Amino acid sequence: MRVEIGRVLSLMVGDPEADRAVPPTGFTAWLTLFTAGAMAFLTVFALALSLATGRLADRWSSELARTATLRISAPPDQVAAQTRAALKVLQETPGIATARAMTEAEQKALLEPWFGPDLPLDTLPLPQLIEITETAQGYDATGLRARLQAEVPGAVLDDHTRWREPLVAAASRLRTLGFAAIALIAASTAAMITLAARAALAANAQVIRVLRLVGARDVYIARAFVRRFTLRALAGAAAGTVAGMVAIWLLPPAAPAGGFLTGLGFQGAGWLWPLVIPPLAAIVAFAATRAAALRTLRKQT
Amino acid sequence: MIELENVAYSYGGAELFAEVSLAITPGSFHFLTGPSGAGKTTFLKLCYGDLTATAGRVGLFGKDRRDMTRDDVALARRRIGVVHQDCQFLDHLPLAENVALPLSVSGRTAEADGNLNDLLAWVGLAAQARQLPPQLSGGERQRAALARAVIMSPDLIIADEPTGNIDWEMSQRLLTLLVELNRMGKAVMIATHDLNLIRAAKAQVSARVLRLRGARLVAAGAEL
Numbered sequence: 440m441r442v443e444i445g446r447v448l449s450l451m452v453g454d455p456e457a458d459r460a461v462p463p464t465g466f467t468a469w470l471t472l473f474t475a476g477a478m479a480f481l482t483v484f485a486l487a488l489s490l491a492t493g494r495l496a497d498r499w500s501s502e503l504a505r506t507a508t509l510r511i512s513a514p515p516d517q518v519a520a521q522t523r524a525a526l527k528v529l530q531e532t533p534g535i536a537t538a539r540a541m542t543e544a545e546q547k548a549l550l551e552p553w554f555g556p557d558l559p560l561d562t563l564p565l566p567q568l569i570e571i572t573e574t575a576q577g578y579d580a581t582g583l584r585a586r587l588q589a590e591v592p593g594a595v596l597d598d599h600t601r602w603r604e605p606l607v608a609a610a611s612r613l614r615t616l617g618f619a620a621i622a623l624i625a626a627s628t629a630a631m632i633t634l635a636a637r638a639a640l641a642a643n644a645q646v647i648r649v650l651r652l653v654g655a656r657d658v659y660i661a662r663a664f665v666r667r668f669t670l671r672a673l674a675g676a677a678a679g680t681v682a683g684m685v686a687i688w689l690l691p692p693a694a695p696a697g698g699f700l701t702g703l704g705f706q707g708a709g710w711l712w713p714l715v716i717p718p719l720a721a722i723v724a725f726a727a728t729r730a731a732a733l734r735t736l737r738k739q740t
Numbered sequence: 741m742i743e744l745e746n747v748a749y750s751y752g753g754a755e756l757f758a759e760v761s762l763a764i765t766p767g768s769f770h771f772l773t774g775p776s777g778a779g780k781t782t783f784l785k786l787c788y789g790d791l792t793a794t795a796g797r798v799g800l801f802g803k804d805r806r807d808m809t810r811d812d813v814a815l816a817r818r819r820i821g822v823v824h825q826d827c828q829f830l831d832h833l834p835l836a837e838n839v840a841l842p843l844s845v846s847g848r849t850a851e852a853d854g855n856l857n858d859l860l861a862w863v864g865l866a867a868q869a870r871q872l873p874p875q876l877s878g879g880e881r882q883r884a885a886l887a888r889a890v891i892m893s894p895d896l897i898i899a900d901e902p903t904g905n906i907d908w909e910m911s912q913r914l915l916t917l918l919v920e921l922n923r924m925g926k927a928v929m930i931a932t933h934d935l936n937l938i939r940a941a942k943a944q945v946s947a948r949v950l951r952l953r954g955a956r957l958v959a960a961g962a963e964l
Binding site for chain 1: 790810811814815817818822824828829830832833837841842844845846888892
């Protein structure tokens with residue numbers, strides 16, 4: 440076990456002497472740099488998508504979970520009376536912390552993202568909305584509906600459940616898909632780097648023969664390739680990550696009236712997450728190259 | 741040091757040689773002769789563990805080759821200096837680094853500085869230290885290969901047709917170096933079809949001459 444750990448550490452630290460023994464290989468170097476850079480760029484977007492959808496799911500979940508809306512659709516001359524009756528019922532209902540009739544301006548603001556700022560609200564037969572906030576214990580929705588039906592005939596209680604749950608589920612699924620995309624990107628990176636490493640090993644078959652002739656162990660020969668590919672992947676991924684972060688930073692900022700897309704990006708400490716990508720790419724390259732190198736060397740005599 | 745007991749080697753169904761037994765002891769000097777295609781290079785590869793015998797036992801420094809790991813073989817190679825006919829250098833590295841390569845791969849780089857210049861001077865290549873292998877002549881390459889073979893102070897030096905690409909004068913110079921190493925206690929095994937080289941060596945050291953003939957290893961005739 441200790442020997443194995445020592446081997447892995449020596450592979451990670453690398454050996455400039457071993458590195459010099461292998462001549463520079465042009466196309467595999469560029470292939471690794473480009474792959475790592477492109478994959479890191481894509482990973483930044485997948486990460487931004489995952490974090491944004493995560494935030495969205497959390498927001499919908501927390502903001503809507505303890506709220507409900509009562510909609511009163513009645514002839515204009517009965518709206519005020521039914522609103523008062525409804526507020527009275529709500530104030531008497533256990534489990535309801537606050538109940539407040541929304542003002543005309545607030546209702547207009549709610550519709551603004553859909554119809555624009557010049558909405559002629561007074562010409563539209565809009566229902567009166569009452570915003571309800573629950574206590575931690577919650578209220579009996581079935582009982583409240585029955586009472587409202589009897590006392591406020593124009594009232595419809597919407598506890599948001601029917602559209603909140605699918606939305607939160609969709610956002611959570613999207614977040615999972617984002618992380619799955621990151622895993623696929625990592626796997627593709629490993630596959631590409633494995634191919635590049637094998638090409639480099641094949642191109643240097645004569646060098647490997649000479650090194651083995653003079654007593655080089657497999658780990659020494661592998662070290663030269665592992666060090667080189669790990670550093671290239673680290674450099675490529677760093678460049679790709681920076682480019683991806685700049686691209687995300689240049690996205691339009693989240694506006695108050697904005698929907699999902701304007702919120703796509705990193706917020707606060709979330710900007711630190713992409714910094715994990717280059718070391719992860721280096722670890723992927725290290726593991727892929729090491730496995731490819733040792734497997735190829737074992738196949739050779 | 742190196743023991744071969746009833747060793748056979750077949751390749752592609754054809755038997756190259758069989759029932760070969762030989763012990764290479766410290767300070768011994770062997771020549772291996774035989775016609776082209778007789779299996780001299782294969783025989784040498786068995787001696788330095790590059791190939792595994794299809795039958796019989798090859799012992800490398802007390803260990804059975806069949807039981808040795810890849811690392812064991814690598815460590816055994818550090819005790820055997822090999823000179824190939826085509827030298828086998830890393831063409832992108834200067835001569836000095838090529839010669840010091842066995843020290844580099846065994847993590848003894850620090851020893852290179854002191855010994856390397858003396859060694860290059862011994863083989864007459866001090867002035868060519870910074871040159872790349874393709875810039876060297878055939879004789880210079882052979883001497884450089886010999887320098888690389890001995891830099892680890894190995895117990896055994898194996899040379900495969902070391903004088904194949906060089907003139908007689910250079911062959912004599914190379915032989916002198918090998919004889920000198922043998923006098924220092926190193927075992928030497930040279931595969932060659934150059935009978936004049938063997939005669940010249942026998943005039944200087946007590947050398948045993950072996951011949952691969954009819955898939956068997958036999959002692960060479962009295963003419964040598």
